[in-house]
Each structure stands twice: as C-alpha cells, then as structure tokens.
Amino acid sequence: MFKVLVSDPLSEFGIQKLLEAEDVQVDRKTGLSEAELIDIIGEYDALLVRSQTKVTAAVIEAGKKLKAIGRAGVGVDNIDLTAATNAGIVVINAPDGNTISTAEHTFAMIMALARRIPPAYKKLVEGEWDRKSFTGVELNKKVLGIIGLGRIGAEVAKRAKAFNMSVIAYDPFLTQERADKLGVKFGTLDDVITQADFITVHTPLTKDTKYLINTKQFEKMKDGVRIINCARGGIISEKALYEAIVSGKVAGAAIDVFEQEPPVDNPLLKLPQVIVTPHLGASTVEAQENVAIDVSEEILHILHDEPFKNA
Ligand code: NAD
Numbered sequence: 346m347f348k349v350l351v352s353d354p355l356s357e358f359g360i361q362k363l364l365e366a367e368d369v370q371v372d373r374k375t376g377l378s379e380a381e382l383i384d385i386i387g388e389y390d391a392l393l394v395r396s397q398t399k400v401t402a403a404v405i406e407a408g409k410k411l412k413a414i415g416r417a418g419v420g421v422d423n424i425d426l427t428a429a430t431n432a433g434i435v436v437i438n439a440p441d442g443n444t445i446s447t448a449e450h451t452f453a454m455i456m457a458l459a460r461r462i463p464p465a466y467k468k469l470v471e472g473e474w475d476r477k478s479f480t481g482v483e484l485n486k487k488v489l490g491i492i493g494l495g496r497i498g499a500e501v502a503k504r505a506k507a508f509n510m511s512v513i514a515y516d517p518f519l520t521q522e523r524a525d526k527l528g529v530k531f532g533t534l535d536d537v538i539t540q541a542d543f544i545t546v547h548t549p550l551t552k553d554t555k556y557l558i559n560t561k562q563f564e565k566m567k568d569g570v571r572i573i574n575c576a577r578g579g580i581i582s583e584k585a586l587y588e589a590i591v592s593g594k595v596a597g598a599a600i601d602v603f604e605q606e607p608p609v610d611n612p613l614l615k616l617p618q619v620i621v622t623p624h625l626g627a628s629t630v631e632a633q634e635n636v637a638i639d640v641s642e643e644i645l646h647i648l649h650d651e652p653f654k655n656a
C-alpha cells in the first residue's frame with residue numbers, strides 16, 4: 346500500500362480520487378507544526394498540501410520514502426524546491442483549476458475598489474446612510490495595466506475588455522501574437538507603470554519579481570492610480586505601497602495576498618483606501634474541486650510510475 350498524507354484542507358473530490366486506487370491509503374492530518382510533520386512524514390510515499398503547510402528542507406530530509414509532493418493550487422513557494430530536487434522528490438502543482446476563480450476574484454476586487462463597496466457597506470451596517478463619501482470611478486475607457494499575462498492575467502484581460510477598458514500588459518515571455526489575440530497592447534514594464542489607471546500583478550513570486558513594484562515604480566505612476574494584488578505578497582512592496590497611498594499618489598489598493606500571511610500589525614489594513622480579502626482568490630467550490638482532482642490524479646500517476654505532467 347502507498348501512504349498519502351494530506352496536510353491541508355482538501356476538497357473531498359480529491360480524496361475520493363486518491364481512494365479510487367485500491368493500493369492507496371489516505372491520512373488527513375491538518376494544522377501540524379513543522380516538528381509534528383517531521384515526526385510522521387517518514388511513513389509516507391506522498392504529501393499533498395495547499396498553502397498552509399510549509400514543506401521545508403527539514404521536512405523533506407525527514408521524508409525518507411517520499412516520491413511526490415503535490416500542491417493543490419498554482420504557487421509552489423511554500424515548498425523548498427531545491428531540497429526536493431536534491432532528494433529526487435517530484436513536486437507537482439495544479440496550474441489550471443483555479444485560473445477562472447482567481448481572475449473573477451481579481452475583477453471583483455477591481456470593481457469593489459472602483460466603487461468603494463467595502464467601506465460603504467461598513468458605514469451602512471453601522472447605521473449611517475452616507476451618500477457623499479463614496480463617489481467612485483468608472484472602469485469604462487480606463488487603462489488596465491497587467492503585469493504577468495499568463496493564465497490568470499489573460500483571463501483578467503478578457504474581462505477588462507468586456508468593461509471597455511483598454512489593456513496594456515508586460516510579460517517578458519509574451520509574444521506579439523498572443524497580445525494581438527487577446528486584444529492587449531504589448532508594453533514594457535515602464536509603459537504599463539506610466540500609462541495605467543489600474544495596475545494588477547499576476548506573476549509568480551520569484552527573485553526577479555520580489556518587490557517588482559517598489560518606491561521607484563510608484564513615483565512613475567499616474568496620480569490616483571489604483572493597485573490590485575491577487576497573485577503573491579511581496580511582488581508589490583507593502584512599505585512602498587503604504588507610503589504611496591499616504592502621500593496621495595495611489596488612490597486605493599485591493600489586496601488578497603500579503604508578505605506575511607496572516608498579516609500581523611500590517612499598517613495597510615488601517616488605511617480606508619485599502620480593501621482586503623484573506624487569500625480568497627481560489628476559494629470557490631469549483632476551483633477547489635478542480636485542483637484537488639488534478640493534483641490527486643498526478644500523485645497517483647507518480648506512485649504508479651505512469652507518465653505525469655505539471656512537475
Ligand atoms: P502563470 O504561470 O500562468 O502566469 C504567470 C505569468 O507571469 C507568466 O506568463 C510569466 O511569463 C509571467 N512572468 C514571470 N516573471 C515575470 C516578470 N518578471 N515580469 C512580468 N511577468 C512575469 O501563473 P497564473 O496561474 O496566472 O498565476 C499567477 C499568480 O497568481 C501566481 O503567483 C499564483 O501563485 C497566483 N495565484 C494566486 C491565487 C490566489 O488565491 N490569490 C490563486 C491562484 C494563483
């Protein structure tokens with residue numbers, strides 16, 4: 346029997362997929378500390394996580410039988426990839442299943458930011474009928490700057506076109522052909538930064554994208570620009586964003602992901618111009634089913650020495 350440890354909450358559809366294989370036993374143990382995980386990981390052939398479990402080098406070192414680590418989602422930044430590669434463990438993700446949900450969440454954030462829905466809601470439920478403080482802006486004819494035109498960025502671009510926004514995108518791997526197909530203007534990072542009314546980031550967090558948006562970039566932006574991050578905390582410097590909002594350069598920001606999650610004493614959360622959600626981009630019934638099924642299928646392929654993808 347192969348033993349699979351599921352250490353973060355995972356849709357039941359994924360568990361069922363794993364259990365369809367008669368030679369697989371699934372243990373669900375969530376909320377483990379690193380030490381607790383290290384204590385038990387040696388019994389398992391595969392580990393399946395979402396984003397809460399930090400699969401550190403020490404966990405990997407203790408996972409003597411591990412053949413595969415599956416991530417039910419896109420970002421694998423909670424897994425020490427170097428340690429896994431050195432140990433000969435395959436790391437796979439589920440890159441497609443939550444694309445639409447995250448693009449839709451991004452658009453919900455853009456609209457909530459433009460029309461100031463969260464602060465208006467708060468005031469009304471607190472008893473105040475205030476129709477003066479929440480004048481918003483239209484999306485119509487505004488420029489949306491997209492940094493990272495991959496799966497999610499492209500879906501955001503399509504939705505923006507439906508709102509009659511013009512879209513300019515920067516992605517070092519973007520081709521003119523793909524930009525044309527999406528009806529998107531192909532720009533440099535500087536073009537996007539200087540021309541956009543709304544800027545949304547959709548890159549992975551890597552050493553190249555860490556603080557890609559920093560004080561220097563904020564200085565070049567249009568006055569009153571609005572910023573959205575539903576990708577990864579740290580692509581935009583939170584300190585620089587805070588200063589740009591307080592100075593009046595940035596009119597508002599919508600943030601789903603943080604440099605530290607959950608955020609602790611984060612001053613951005615105190616600013617009325619900022620709206621936030623607790624990393625909910627992929628939190629839909631559909632996305633969680635999709636990623637759980639996709640990653641479970643791949644884990645089974647690896648355990649059974651069958652061809653697999655998304656490594
Ligand atoms: P993807 O790999 O399809 O797209 C990422 C794009 O970023 C690629 O086209 C790549 O070329 C581009 N890129 C890489 N480096 C860049 C750079 N320096 N400058 C500009 N572009 C660069 O990934 P995706 O599925 O679209 O996911 C995008 C991000 O969203 C990832 O960080 C992922 O972890 C995150 N995500 C968040 C949630 C959430 O819950 N908020 C859900 C899903 C994905």
Ligand code: MLT
Nearest residue numbers: 395396417418419420627
């Ligand atoms: C992802 O990278 O897929 C996201 O952060 C979504 C998640 O795991 O909740």
